[in-house]
Amino acid sequence: MEILSFSIYTLQMDSKNDNPTTQQERIDSLLSSCGINLTKQRRVIADTLFAKNQHVTADQLFDAVKGSGARVSKATVYNTLGLFVKKGLVREIFIDASRTFYDSNASHHHHFYNVDTGDLIDVKDRLAPHFVSHELPAGTAMDVVDLVIRVRNCNP
Amino acid sequence: MEILSFSIYTLQMDSKNDNPTTQQERIDSLLSSCGINLTKQRRVIADTLFAKNQHVTADQLFDAVKGSGARVSKATVYNTLGLFVKKGLVREIFIDASRTFYDSNASHHHHFYNVDTGDLIDVKDRLAPHFVSHELPAGTAMDVVDLVIRVRNCNP
DNA sequence: TCATTGTTTTAGAATTAGTCTAAATCTACT
DNA sequence: AGTAGATTTAGACTAATTCTAAAACAATGA
Numbered sequence: 261m262e263i264l265s266f267s268i269y270t271l272q273m274d275s276k277n278d279n280p281t282t283q284q285e286r287i288d289s290l291l292s293s294c295g296i297n298l299t300k301q302r303r304v305i306a307d308t309l310f311a312k313n314q315h316v317t318a319d320q321l322f323d324a325v326k327g328s329g330a331r332v333s334k335a336t337v338y339n340t341l342g343l344f345v346k347k348g349l350v351r352e353i354f355i356d357a358s359r360t361f362y363d364s365n366a367s368h369h370h371h372f373y374n375v376d377t378g379d380l381i382d383v384k385d386r387l388a389p390h391f392v393s394h395e396l397p398a399g400t401a402m403d404v405v406d407l408v409i410r411v412r413n414c415n416p
Numbered sequence: 417m418e419i420l421s422f423s424i425y426t427l428q429m430d431s432k433n434d435n436p437t438t439q440q441e442r443i444d445s446l447l448s449s450c451g452i453n454l455t456k457q458r459r460v461i462a463d464t465l466f467a468k469n470q471h472v473t474a475d476q477l478f479d480a481v482k483g484s485g486a487r488v489s490k491a492t493v494y495n496t497l498g499l500f501v502k503k504g505l506v507r508e509i510f511i512d513a514s515r516t517f518y519d520s521n522a523s524h525h526h527h528f529y530n531v532d533t534g535d536l537i538d539v540k541d542r543l544a545p546h547f548v549s550h551e552l553p554a555g556t557a558m559d560v561v562d563l564v565i566r567v568r569n570c571n572p
Numbered sequence: 573t574c575a576t577t578g579t580t581t582t583a584g585a586a587t588t589a590g591t592c593t594a595a596a597t598c599t600a601c602t
Numbered sequence: 603a604g605t606a607g608a609t610t611t612a613g614a615c616t617a618a619t620t621c622t623a624a625a626a627c628a629a630t631g632a
Contacts, residue, residue, distance in 0.1 A: 299580065299627080318618080333582050338619065352513075357589075359618065360513040372553050381553060397528050397537060400567035407563045411556035455598080455609065474590080489611045494590065513618075515589065 294347040304330040313365040370407040450503040460486040469521040526563040
């Protein structure tokens with residue numbers, strides 16, 4: 261009868277930086293390895309987005325990219341984010357209907373969302389879902405599990 | 417270290433209809449019991465929405481209400497859905513950024529979403545989340561857990 | 573190098589879900 | 603009935619996102 265079970269395992273740290281490539285070289289090879297053609301705009305967008313683990317809206321990313329002096333249009337930010345999502349480099353998070361968040365950490369993890377403050381933060385420990393496929397809707401395969409734990413401030 | 421655990425239990429069936437009230441009386445007392453003043457519009461909206469377990473957009477509900485002959489504005493549908501959400505009678509489901517679904521079944525349950533077809537269906541078995549509160553972000557309390565299992569068609 | 577071709581970017585228009593507004597209508601209460 | 607507060611309404615408005623069609627760019631091959 262059980263259709264889902266979750267097991268807990270800890271988040272392995274990203275221990276990169278032990279090879280001598282520059283950030284730009286790493287970004288370039290990341291994009292290339294996904295079959296993404298390199299352009300000035302995609303590089304600066306990726307550079308900004310992947311600078312750290314973050315949850316950003318298209319607009320926030322657009323501002324950040326502009327802030328770094330690059331000339332990139334908003335349409336390109338949307339196009340590029342869409343491309344990155346398609347290639348699995350970033351994840352979309354749907355928290356409310358008014359805006360989409362893009363998570364620069366595409367690896368499997370979940371989120372706390374504070375409905376009072378709007379804070380969106382990672383759940384540090386991972387839940388690994390193991391699905392018994394015949395319990396999924398007929399003719400379908402698992403894509404991804406989105407788990408959002410909505411929290412409120414205790415004393416608002 | 418474990419911050420979440422899920423236990424499985426089966427969905428108890430709604431065994432209503434063993435008292436002699438009409439659907440309209442039940443709707444009225446449901447709304448009243450939540451402190452919602454009765455109006456013609458709220459009654460017909462609730463009637464349409466709670467006729468069955470369903471996931472609808474505001475627009476779909478607006479069309480359904482209009483289809484039943486009632487004269488209700490779209491703003492009222494939005495206002496009323498917002499009110500019902502605030503009162504805990506319906507749940508919002510955020511599947512993508514382009515539209516909000518309203519779930520006429522507000523009890524705790526989760527969803528399969530087929531990204532190919534757009535089908536949104538209930539997970540039949542429930543996952544009861546037990547959170548250790550000190551693992552939540554400081555100063556926050558659990559509100560609600562949203563779990564969406566995204567699936568794809570096997571042979572598209 | 574130049575021409576050709578396909579890809580990408582761009583500004584701005586278009587779309588669309590949802591919210592806001594201010595007036596009209598209702599409802600409840602005296 | 604009269605008043606006050608709540609609710610509804612049509613349509614204007616907003617904001618995120620998509621679309622469009624032209625311009626810029628990149629890659630390829632003669």
